[in-house]
Amino acid sequence: MIEPSRLPPLVVETRPIDPVADPVSYADPLHPLAWLRRDEAIVGVGPAVIELSLDAATAATQWREVVGRSQIDDTVGMPGSGLIAFGILPFDPRSSAGGHLVIPRTIVGTRQGRSWITRVRRADEPTWVDGAGLPPAIPYGPHWSATVGPGALDPEGYQHAVRAGVSAIASGRVQKVVLARDLVGTVPAAADLRRLVRALASNYPDTWTFAVDGLIGASPETLVTVQTGTVTARVLAGTIARGADAESDASASAALAISGKDRDEHRFAVASVTEALEHFTSDLDAPSAPHLLELPNLWHLATDVVGHLSNGASSLDLVRALHPTAAVAGTPTDAAIDLIRELEPFDRGRYAGPVGWVDAHGDGEWAIALRCAQLGGTSSGRVPHATGTIPVVAHAGAGIVAESDPESELLETRVKFRPIVDALA
C-alpha cells in the first residue's frame, strides 16, 4: 500500500478494440476484479498499478490527488473508460476489513456493443509493462463447489436477535434495524473464482455483479450512480419470496405491494437516501410510491431516485454522505449501528458496504454489497486457512420493524442467500 502523499504520477491511455465477447475471461482467476451488468462490463486485467487502503472520510480527497497527478488520453469517452479505480468500503468503520481502492494496469471495458482497453503506468516507467495490446484470455479452470453452513448466528440465534430488535423498537431505541446472519465455509484453494462471477452475472442480469478484493456478489441495489451530472439511486427494502407457480407468484407480489410492514421498512430507506442527497442535488425526484422489482428469487419494493448534481460533488463524496442507508443499517442510523454491534456476533466486513468504481471526473457506479460472499479474507486481513481451501463467508439480512415476525425474517434471509449459495454450489 502507498500513502496518498507519495502516489506516483500516472499515464493513462484508452483505445477502442474489437468487440470482446467475454471480458471476465481476461481477469485473474484467483483474484478477479470486475463490474458487470447486462451487456456492460469493466474488468481489471493483471496486477494493480496502485492499491490504497481507503476510508470513507478521505476517499474522495485521495482519489482527487490520484487524478490530479495523472495524464489521461481517452479516445473512447464512455462511462468506465479513461482512468478508473475499483473501490470497496466496510459496512462499519470499526471493521477489521478496512476499505480498498485499486487501479489495475489494464482494464477491458464493453458497453453498447463497443469495447476498449485502458492501460495505466507510472510516469517513471519508460513503457507499458504488460506490452501493447490485450493479453490472451485465460481459459476457465475446472468446475468447483463450496461447502457452506451456519456461522456465528445460526437460525435459532437469528430469530432471537430479531426478537431483541423488535423489543428495542418497542422501547423507542430505534424505529428500524437491519439484522443479518452469516454462513461460513470453504472453497478449494485453486478455485477459478471467475466462474462465480460469470454464474452470478448470467443468473441475475438485472443486478450489479462485482468482484473486488475477494468480495464477489450480485447486488440489486445501488447506493448511488453519477453520470455527467445526473445522480440516481435504486433504493430497496421490503421483500417477498417468488411463488412456486404463476398464481402464487402473482398473489405474493400483490401482498408485498400492499403490506404496511414492508412499506414502513421501505419508507425509512427512501427517506435516508433523499435526506442525504438533498444537500448535493437539485430537482431530486422520488416517486411517492414504490414499484415492484422482480428478481429470479424474490420481489422487492423499489424506488428509483433521480436528481442533478448541484455542487460538483464526486460519486465518492455521495458514497460518504449516503452510507449506511436505512436499507442496511436502520433508523436512526447511529442507534441502529449500535444495536447491530450488540446483536450481531460477527464483523460484517464489506457486506452491506459500498462497492463500485469511480472515474477521473468523479462519476461512477456504487452498489450496496448484498447477495455476496467474501472469499479468502481481504487485503487488510488475510484469513489463515487450512491447506487446500479458501475460507468463504456470506451474509444476508432483513429490515426489522415493529411488526416483524422472527420466523418470516429468517425465511427472508434464506431467500436472499440463494443467489450466492446457488452460485457457490
Ligand SMILES: C=C(O[C@H]1C=CC=C(C(=O)O)[C@@H]1O)C(=O)O
Ligand atoms: C439487507 C439485505 O437486503 C436489504 C435490501 C433489500 C431489501 C431488504 C429487506 O427487505 O429487508 C434489505 O433492506 C440483504 O440482502 O442482506
